[in-house]
Amino acid sequence: MFKENRSIMARVKEAFHPTPIRNRVMEALFKLKMQLSRLDRTAQKMQQRDSTLYGKCVKAVQEKNTQLSSMYASECAEIRKMAKVVLQSQLALEQVALRLETVLHYGDVAQAMRPVASVVRTIRTQLEGVLPDVSMELASVNESLEYLVMEVGEATEQSFDASISGEDAQRILNEANVVAEQKMRERFPDLPPVPTQEARVQ
Structure with missing residues (x-):
């Protein structure tokens, strides 16, 4: 078995x-x-x-301007939805970059490539409606990584365990999502309660 492992590593190198x-x-x-x-x-x-709109929202609430405060609060909410997608994508892709740097330093291609390709593919789809230009560029990165997965598999005659790779990719995405939620709480203050039109009339 040891000889077989050495043989695989030799073929990878x-x-x-x-x-x-x-x-x-x-x-x-x-x-x-x-x-x-x-x-x-x-x-x-x-x-x-968001910071600019948040300030305007707070001012509108203080002035009891329901229409303006609701408008600014809605804009902030939309920005924050997109910001979370961007942040989660950024964190996940940073993990992909670290994996690729590990590949360059240690040549651990076989185990590293498939999960990172899966992560890039997921993030590319996730960004389509938010940052289409970035999504398009990631499609090119994903294509390169998918090709590398196939090429390394052929060169080493090694099969990949798709279930393990999928679990690894999902773990990267889940961790990025958890950290993104934490950072969102740190970077974006809670929106002030916006009075409804009915409350103002009363």
Whole structure:
């Protein structure tokens, strides 16, 4: 069994170090980091926009302007929905980037590639309605990763356990979602209670 494991690792290294696979991992990582930068900028802009609208909402509530306060509160709520999607996507893709960096340093291609490809595919779909340009770029990253999964599998003659890979991908997504919820609470204050029109009439 030990010899068999060594043989698998040897085949991985043979497939990895002649550069085609390594270069493609580096290219995918570069593209991924570009999109992470875009997500970070978008998250900052959303937070700034929310802060501005939040201030206006508070002022409208203090002035008992029900119509304006409701409008600003609704806009804040929509921004926060999108901000959470962006933040969760950013956190999950950061984990993908770490995995790819591990691949570059240690050549652990076989175990790392399938779950990260699955995560990128999920995030790409998630961002379609929020940031279509980023989603399109992630489609290219996902295509590269899926191809690498196939190529490494052929080079090493190793089969992948889809259930384990799926569990690993889901764990990354779940952890990103939990952290995103925590960060949302830290970055976005609770909206003030907005009086209804009926309450104002009374």
